[in-house]
Amino acid sequence: MSAFLDSLNSIIWSPALVFLCLGAGIYFTLVTKFLQIRCIPDMLRQLVHGEKSENGVSSFQSLMISLAGRVGVGNIAGVATAIAFGGPGAVFWMWAVALLGSATSFVECTLAQIYKEQDRDTGEYRGGPAYYIEKAYSHTKAAPFMLIYGVVFAISMILATSYFLPGIQANGVAAAVNNAWGIDFTWSAVVLASILAIIIIGGVKRIANFASVVVPFMAAAYIIIAVVILFMNFSDIPHVFGLIFRSAFNMEAGFSGMLGVAIMWGVKRGIYSNEAGQGTGPQSAAAAEVSHPAKQGFVQAFAVYIDTLFVCSATAFIIISTDMYKVFEGESEDGPVRYAGSLAEGIPVGPGFVQEGMSSAFHGVGPTFVAIAIAFFAFTTVLAYYYMAETNLTYFNRWVKNRTARRALVWLLRVLIIVSVVIGASTTPGAAWALGDIGVGATAWLNIVAILFLQVPALKALKDYSAQKKQGLDPQFDPEALGIKNAGFWTERKAAREGFAADVRATERTAPENV
DSSP: HHHHHHHHHHHHHHHHHHHHHHHHHHHHHTTSSHHHHTTTHHHHHHHHHHHOOOBBOHHHHHHHHHHHSSSSSSIIHHHHHHHHHHHHHOOOOOOOHHHHOOOOOOOHHHHHHHHHHTTTTTTOESSHHHHHHHHHTTTTTHHHHHHHHHHHHHHHHHIIIIIIIIHHHHHHHHHHHHHHHOOHHHHHHHHHHHHHHHHHTTTTHHHHHHHHHHHHHHHHHHOOOOOOHHHTTGGGHHHHHHHHHHHHHTOOOOGGTTTHHHHHHHOOOOOOOOHTTTTSSHHHHTOOOSSSSSHHHHEEEHHHIIIIIIHHHHHHHHHHTOOOOOOGGSSSTTSEEEEEETOOTOOOOHHHHHHHHHHSSTTTTTHHHHHHHHHHHHHHHEEEHHHHHHHHHHHHHTTTTHHHHHHHHHHHHHHHHHHHHHHHHHHHHHHHHHHHHHHHHHHHHHHHHHHHHHHHHHHHHHHHHHHHHHHTTOOOOTTTTTTTTHHHHHHHHHHHHHHHHHHHHHHHHHHHOOO
């Protein structure tokens, strides 16, 4: 099985996928005129002034669900893995894919808002790649093919987020807890599964409320600790940045010849961490209540910065500034050690790098703090995965007429993700990461190819948003005016808004004058 997973992983994560991710990021950066830089004020404004309703969460809550999915084991163990197999230069390529991926994230999440719909059972907003792949061309002869494409994506996303990816998070938690306190992996699995069951039963609102409290607190605490450690090693700051940049371009003697693997591991772990282009962010983006799709596109574009440029960078600085890492040849711990650092023998690639780095600065604190951080990060990530899986299950449930049958499928999904957590916690890290990489790679292939073909509505929405802002208006979305078809939710909302306005005018005309 291990050989099969490695073989499948190498096919999915061929250099072609790396070039596709980077190429799409460069392309969307150019066609949006460097949106990820020039529109930062719009991103911050929407976070503060986002809307909210009974059916949709606020932009901030949507961001927190998205960050719950982005900020997880990948930000700690994933960065350690990238450095171990790609060298310090992999960190630069994580930054590069984040900067470029921000524009990609805007496009996919704006598309999710344009083509979202309401769940007939709960009233909640649902959307994502499966929805926009099907709807964008449903008025053309390509409709049957796009429907099949959407179904394939939905199946891939359900498998990835309900089984493949949760195992990585559970495994990371179990490993960190075992390293910190010696707690058996089985107990970690039972506790995680029990708390997960309690929260996912409450649906998207409970997930959003939990994430909006836990994610900002843990992310801020983690970044603060990293900054403190960095400044404790203040004299090494130029060395840390210099090493990252030199290694990224094959100019560091100790890591010469590693350019290819540095790019590969930086892009692979960067995509796994920030999820730009992977197709996971659009699910939470569609859940938000906004007056214009571009607004939530901005919010999700900013999420990439928080994840990679802040949290992943914090991990990299902890590891490199304290010299607590090893670099292996052959992209395996079984390969020769290229650089040994100050890490003690017997520390496997993963959370242990960060735990040892923190312990070198704060004696005895590292294992406990990292274990707690990973536990919270990973748990909120599994919650986000469940939401994504349920959203794609709802995509299929639109064709299931019996409400009882629809609810049964939802409960089956809940059981599956709980089983995944239990199994993942006791699986070897290599197998868990291999399954996760397959899930990420498959959905990334499907989604990036799709948005390259479906980009026009998102670009029209961006242009429309900018035009309305220049007029001093709070942008409102009218798909028909932009020539965007099949955006049923927004068409109905516009009709309802105009109908309400007409009723108000009629009431004002017939109301008796004040005497």
